[in-house]
Amino acid sequence: MARVSLKNICKKYGNDITAVKGINLEVADKEFVVFVGPSGCGKSTTLRMIAGLEDISSGEISLDDRIINDVPPKNRDIAMVFQNYALYPHMTVYENLAFALKLRRFPAKEIERRVMEAADILGLNRSGMLKRKPKELSGGERQRVAVGRSIVRKPKVFLFDEPLSNLDAKLRLQMRREIHKLHNRLQCTMIYVTHDQVEALTLGDRIVVMKGGEILQVADPVGLYEKPSNTFVAGFIGSPPMNFLKGRIVEEDDDLYFQERGIKLRLLPQHYAKVASLKSKEVVFGIRPEDIYDKIFAQDARPEFTITATVEVVEPMGSEIFLYLNAGKNSFVARVTNQDTATVNQDLQIVFDMSKAHFFDPDTEKALV
Numbered sequence: 235m236a237r238v239s240l241k242n243i244c245k246k247y248g249n250d251i252t253a254v255k256g257i258n259l260e261v262a263d264k265e266f267v268v269f270v271g272p273s274g275c276g277k278s279t280t281l282r283m284i285a286g287l288e289d290i291s292s293g294e295i296s297l298d299d300r301i302i303n304d305v306p307p308k309n310r311d312i313a314m315v316f317q318n319y320a321l322y323p324h325m326t327v328y329e330n331l332a333f334a335l336k337l338r339r340f341p342a343k344e345i346e347r348r349v350m351e352a353a354d355i356l357g358l359n360r361s362g363m364l365k366r367k368p369k370e371l372s373g374g375e376r377q378r379v380a381v382g383r384s385i386v387r388k389p390k391v392f393l394f395d396e397p398l399s400n401l402d403a404k405l406r407l408q409m410r411r412e413i414h415k416l417h418n419r420l421q422c423t424m425i426y427v428t429h430d431q432v433e434a435l436t437l438g439d440r441i442v443v444m445k446g447g448e449i450l451q452v453a454d455p456v457g458l459y460e461k462p463s464n465t466f467v468a469g470f471i472g473s474p475p476m477n478f479l480k481g482r483i484v485e486e487d488d489d490l491y492f493q494e495r496g497i498k499l500r501l502l503p504q505h506y507a508k509v510a511s512l513k514s515k516e517v518v519f520g521i522r523p524e525d526i527y528d529k530i531f532a533q534d535a536r537p538e539f540t541i542t543a544t545v546e547v548v549e550p551m552g553s554e555i556f557l558y559l560n561a562g563k564n565s566f567v568a569r570v571t572n573q574d575t576a577t578v579n580q581d582l583q584i585v586f587d588m589s590k591a592h593f594f595d596p597d598t599e600k601a602l603v
């Protein structure tokens with residue numbers, strides 16, 4: 235069992251900087267939780283507090299039912315993998331893997347057994363790798379040794395602080411899959427920090443989106459994508475990000491419309507309760523690029539869901555095309571099939587899948603639910 239519980243955790247640096255502003259989170263046993271957010275939002279600080287590498291200014295951290303605020307890092311049963319690997323340069327791979335166990339005076343036989351087991355899991359026992367020094371390894375191999383050092387300890391919880399940031403794009407994908415497999419194999423609690431939303435979506439059972447020292451939303455990958463609770467999360471998750479169009483909700487012949495110069499789209503009955511308080515007021519209408527179609531390829535091209543937009547940029551991506559469009563005051567991007575032949579400056583009939591529409595309060599930026 236390894237549950238991690240954060241209660242009202244705050245971190246202040248001096249009097250001026252509050253890096254973490256009273257966060258609450260329960261991480262379940264065996265769960266893979268990813269903290270994601272822009273640089274400086276407090277992800278690493280939170281992880282370091284869980285590891286015991288930073289004091290907590292206020293609040294309570296528990297591992298299972300034990301409060302660990304004052305337990306030194308080495309006694310927490312928590313292992314951390316760092317972005318810069320933190321390997322000992324003068325030691326071989328074997329010695330790096332064995333080091334923490336030697337320090338804890340494990341019997342030699344047990345050390346060897348655990349090191350070989352970790353080396354097996356991570357593919358580090360090939361071609362004399364265990365005898366090499368870190369400088370004789372590639373970036374990916376060093377990262378594996380860093381992960382191996384935490385595995386040998388058989389901790390209750392693994393913490394990863396941007397472990398793949400120093401790897402090139404291809405290796406990052408490969409290591410991402412390996413970390414996924416590792417979680418499946420070890421079946422243990424993992425908490426992972428990244429600024430990369432794709433990494434977060436692909437790895438996490440649950441994702442914690444942070445901004446400015448606060449948690450904005452906690453959800454599984456599909457929940458986060460389909461039901462972002464505010465414009466920040468909606469814009470942070472997904473690439474290209476969700477489009478935000480500004481306009482008003484207007485009523486006409488018992489129907490409601492989202493309207494702005496050059497745009498008029500009929501709302502569906504399921505939206506009515508959401509926007510009720512904003513009738514004839516400003517609203518932010520959110521729609522993902524894949525939910526906007528060139529009329530030629532649209533399944534349901536009713537005129538009340540269709541507008542005319544001017545093509546500003548055509549960006550072919552191979553499997554699909556990004557069309558950057560403009561209508562009145564609003565610009566937005568559509569992700570369309572690579573069979574689309576739209577050209578720059580063309581006026582195009584564009585269809586919105588209104589069943590995928592999101593609405594946000596322009597003042598609070600919160601989703602209208």
Ligand code: ADP
Binds near residue numbers: 247253272274276278
């Ligand atoms: P992230 O991991 O999300 O990039 P951090 O947790 O590293 O963010 O930092 C959160 C905030 O705390 C930032 O504004 C950062 O500048 C500040 N901070 C981090 N460490 C220190 C420190 N030792 N002293 C002062 N401020 C710090």
